[in-house]
Amino acid sequence: MSSPLYDLHYHRLEKVRWDMADIPFDQIDRDAVSQETLDFVRVNCLMELSSLYATRMFLRDFRDNPDFCQFQSIWYFEEMRHYLVLREYLKVFGLEPDFTTLDQYDTELSPAPWPNTLAMHWCGELRLGRWYLNWARAADEPVLELIFRRIAEDEFRHAQCYEDFMHQALETDPTLLSAFANTAKWMLVNPQGDKHPTTYREGSDDGQAVIDHIGGYQAFLHRVQQMVPVDDELSLEKRVLKTLSRLAGEELASRSDLVRLTLRLNQETEKSQAS
Ligand SMILES: [Fe+2]
Numbered sequence: 001m002s003s004p005l006y007d008l009h010y011h012r013l014e015k016v017r018w019d020m021a022d023i024p025f026d027q028i029d030r031d032a033v034s035q036e037t038l039d040f041v042r043v044n045c046l047m048e049l050s051s052l053y054a055t056r057m058f059l060r061d062f063r064d065n066p067d068f069c070q071f072q073s074i075w076y077f078e079e080m081r082h083y084l085v086l087r088e089y090l091k092v093f094g095l096e097p098d099f100t101t102l103d104q105y106d107t108e109l110s111p112a113p114w115p116n117t118l119a120m121h122w123c124g125e126l127r128l129g130r131w132y133l134n135w136a137r138a139a140d141e142p143v144l145e146l147i148f149r150r151i152a153e154d155e156f157r158h159a160q161c162y163e164d165f166m167h168q169a170l171e172t173d174p175t176l177l178s179a180f181a182n183t184a185k186w187m188l189v190n191p192q193g194d195k196h197p198t199t200y201r202e203g204s205d206d207g208q209a210v211i212d213h214i215g216g217y218q219a220f221l222h223r224v225q226q227m228v229p230v231d232d233e234l235s236l237e238k239r240v241l242k243t244l245s246r247l248a249g250e251e252l253a254s255r256s257d258l259v260r261l262t263l264r265l266n267q268e269t270e271k272s273q274a275s
């Protein structure tokens with residue numbers, strides 16, 4: 001039996017974790033921040049809050065995997081801190097979201113098969129890490145740049161944790177590769193669509209996404225699309241294919257190879273269900 005990943009990730013992440021005290025909020029160059037940037041940070045802050053709804057979903061849908069549920073204590077802490085660090089930044093300008101009205105963003109994510117959720121979050125963290133790095137490079141204000149960099153590093157580490165949980169799951173049940181590969185393919189196709197793991201509309205019980213309630217989301221999305229270069233999606237695809245090649249034990253050099261793999265795995269699943 002493999003060793004628990006919670007133990008491993010707890011120690012690994014504790015060693016590299018940044019501290020809120022490392023962020024020099026008193027050195028923010030207020031003149032270097034536009035209203036457009038503050039609007040962007042505000043939407044970003046409220047989107048990070050969606051880890052609250054995702055954590056409820058994780059603990060419900062992964063209840064048969066206590067190791068993963070234990071790891072959620074780390075993920076939830078770090079994601080909620082993304083919300084808080086952005087909130088602290090907004091506070092300097094008196095623009096933080098009113099905490100007494102946060103219930104308007106609450107959503108209930110529908111129950112979903114856990115292997116697909118796991119792969120979706122793995123790809124989502126890899127994409128978000130790239131987004132944050134771009135936002136850091138584009139930031140005109142140094143403290144905001146630092147915050148975006150710290151969050152980017154967290155998101156990449158989260159992706160590695162999810163990848164480790166996928167690897168561990170495959171050791172027990174190799175047929176899970178089909179769900180992982182199909183979900184990764186879905187995440188790579190049409191990246192401009194609503195593919196944010198904690199806010200996508202189809203995942204909610206009532207068809208309402210968190211983003212439907214966040215004023216200024218469309219302007220946020222427009223700016224993301226302007227700031228994130230096409231190369232980023234290519235780099236994401238390369239990274240996803242590299243990991244899936246390792247998990248599948250075969251070389252996946254292109255998205256076509258991934259599509260072929262999913263078709264083959266889907267056929268194998270159908271055959272085994274028919275027999
Ligand atoms: Fe985050």
Ligand SMILES: [Fe+2]
Nearest residue numbers: 125154155158
């Ligand atoms: Fe994350």
